[in-house]
Amino acid sequence: MTTPLVLLHPLGVDHRFWDPVRAFLPDAITRDLDGASVAEIADGVEQSLAGFDRIDLAGVSLGGLVAQELAARRPGLVRRLVLADTVAVYPEAMRAMWRERAVAVRRDGLQQIVEPTLQLWFSEAAPPDAVSRVRALLLSGDPQRYARACEALAAADTTGLAAKIEAPVLVACGRHDAPPFRDATAWFAATLPDATVAWLPGGHAT
Numbered sequence: 001m002t003t004p005l006v007l008l009h010p011l012g013v014d015h016r017f018w019d020p021v022r023a024f025l026p027d028a029i030t031r032d033l034d035g036a037s038v039a040e041i042a043d044g045v046e047q048s049l050a051g052f053d054r055i056d057l058a059g060v061s062l063g064g065l066v067a068q069e070l071a072a073r074r075p076g077l078v079r080r081l082v083l084a085d086t087v088a089v090y091p092e093a094m095r096a097m098w099r100e101r102a103v104a105v106r107r108d109g110l111q112q113i114v115e116p117t118l119q120l121w122f123s124e125a126a127p128p129d130a131v132s133r134v135r136a137l138l139l140s141g142d143p144q145r146y147a148r149a150c151e152a153l154a155a156a157d158t159t160g161l162a163a164k165i166e167a168p169v170l171v172a173c174g175r176h177d178a179p180p181f182r183d184a185t186a187w188f189a190a191t192l193p194d195a196t197v198a199w200l201p202g203g204h205a206t
Contacts, residue, residue, distance in 0.1 A: 003079055004029050005056045006049065008063025010085075010205075011149050012110075012117060013137040020130075029055075033066060036148050038156045042069040049077070057167075058082035061181075061204065062149055065156050071169075072161035081165065084172040085204050087184035089157040094180055098154035102147040110146060114138045121205035123176060130206065159191075168194040174202045 005028045009017040015030035022028050031048055035041035045066060049055060057078050059067030064086025071078040090098070105113060114135055122131050169192050173185040181204065189197045 002027070003054050003056055004052060005058065006031070006045075008033060008045065008057070008059035008066050010061035010063055011153065012113065012141055012146055013134065014141070016137060017134070033062060034145050034148065035152060037152050038065045038069050038158070041066045041149075041152065042073070046070060046074065052077070054079045056080045056082075058084065059086065060084040061086050062153060065153070065158060068158040068161055068165065071167055072158070072164035075164065075166040078165075078167045081167040081169045082172065083169060083188060085174060085177055085181050087156075087180055088159045088162065088187065090153060091180055095154045098150045102150035102154070105143045105147045105150065110139060110141055110143050113146070120178060121203060123174075123202040123206065126202070126206045134205070162188075162191045163193070165192060166194075168196070170196050170198060172198045172200055174204055174206075175199050176201075176203045178204065 005025060007018045007021065007028050007030050009015060009030070014032045018028065018030045022030070031045055033041045033045070035044060055077060057067050057071060057080070059065070059082070064083040067081060067083060068088065071081050101113065117138060118131055118135060121134065169188070171185050171188045173181055185197060189195050
């Protein structure tokens, strides 16, 4: 039996984020991520994979934190792991930003976060249709789910899990991503037992 590939999306979007990838990998498994903590989100993903003995797992940003949690708690399940543009813990300034953003989104909705998100995710060379597609996904989201995810990011700290991840890990990051993600890539490379780093052109998404 072929080992399935499970793809975990970043903040603010849902499983449809992966539609362009699934055009090439139609058997890939995608899930919507929701929960008040990274561990709770990982619980939902783990439950949805109850019928599988082995998986390959890839997560971007929020999805990367969830992937770390799942790979550490279920080393026998995760055969190979990809962590893309993610961290183990955010610096305090960003943790505060996530807490503030959760409050703002609950009060004022999602419109305010769209342009800052697109500026982080996409370089000037990004295809306009890709930017438009993600803009639509962000605007179609649920503010309450987004706020919960922000609070999960603010509290997230998987630094203690690194030694429990047995799978070989590909750590990927955009060369022009924000400093916390570039710094985290170096940390993963130095800390994970079996890590390979790939520096990609562009920012957080492309």
